[in-house]
Amino acid sequence: MERAERKLRQVSKDRLNDVSFLLGGWSARREWRTGKPVDGDIVKWRPNLAVVKATVQFLQSTKQLLPKEEEGRRREGHEE
Numbered sequence: 001m002e003r004a005e006r007k008l009r010q011v012s013k014d015r016l017n018d019v020s021f022l023l024g025g026w027s028a029r030r031e032w033r034t035g036k037p038v039d040g041d042i043v044k045w046r047p048n049l050a051v052v053k054a055t056v057q058f059l060q061s062t063k064q065l066l067p068k069e070e071e072g073r074r075r076e077g078h079e080e
Contacts (some may be wrong), residue, residue, distance in 0.1 A: 004061040008054040015051075024052040 009016060020027040021039070024047035029038045039045050 004054070004058040008051075008058045011048070011050045011054045021048070022051060022055040024049070 008022075012018075012022060015021045015027075015038075018027055018029060018038075020029075026039050026042050026045045026047075027037070030036060031038055
């Protein structure tokens with residue numbers, strides 16, 4: 001998990017708390033100095049696929065993407 005977390009922190013830089021950014025969405029968040037959107041013009045915007053990939057890898061490493069029933073089986077030691 002530490003490796004996945006380190007990678008996510010590295011690629012997301014100062015936007016680790018921006019869920020929209022982490023999942024590949026355009027963020028309406030604005031730069032506090034300029035008032036401009038941090039992701040720029042929505043027409044020219046493209047998702048940062050390295051961030052999305054690192055986010056998914058982190059969630060997988062923490063088992064956050066497992067369905068509830070599978071998560072329970074894994075805790076009980078019934079891994080498939």
